[in-house]
Amino acid sequence: MAWRRPRIFRPKDVVCRDAVELVTAYLEGQLPARDRARLEGHLADCPHCTAYVEQMRTTVAVLGRARPEPVDAETRDALVDLYRRWQTS
């Protein structure tokens, strides 16, 4: 009979409460390989946490979406003027 790894030594599974705390490190590619495998194993079984990870991705997309108001011409010209004076002094 082949030796089988006793189940008792299996690393503790990730539960949902842990998974939500690992999402940023996961999206940053900073989770150690073993933790990443455990998280991905959990995500494969848990539609709620999968939805949660998707929401975090959307959150990042929303934050990166807005372009600021462009600088007004007056401010820009005043700064170029500052640059000119410094260059010629």
Place this chain on the structure above:
Amino acid sequence: MAVETELLDRLRAGDEAAFATVVERYHAPLLRFAMTMVPTRAVAEEVVQDTWLGVVRGIDRFEGRSSLQTWLFRILANRARTAGGRERRSVPVDLQEETAVPSQRFNAAGHWTDPPAPWTDAVEDRLLASATAGRVRDLIDALPEAQRQVVVLRDVEGLTASDACEILGLTDANQRVLLHRGRSRVRSMLEQEAGEG
């Protein structure tokens, strides 16, 4: 970055069009970042003005070891700390426990009892379409200061983790904790908004 090297050469040579390009590209992002570091818009505008003065004076000494953007943001962070009278070496990470999701949403075993409702394509489109500069500022303003600074640099301006650490004087681990908490809070705000659909 070849394009940036060329821009730097032109800046050092006194090319006004190159300087105008840099102002157009970075003035508004600098102002947005300054507003995370000082209490009022008026002070933020002064800090940005002061930053440009530092740029004009220091461009010959800039060696290009970091990107131009990182250099600009670092000058600004230094000026803002001086202006705000906050002479500290780094932003402290609040050691208090802060969970990404309120613990009441899980049972004793750690499984969801109140799981997030998946966002449909229509909800995602609506959230993305409503992400104007003003709306994003409201989301950011609702964050504690240290989280706000990291989220603005990383997710609004798109800087790398190592650039954000350098600008804010943070360790990599603390930067990630602040980013995680900030993003988690913003997700929670968007979740409420999505639910009101």
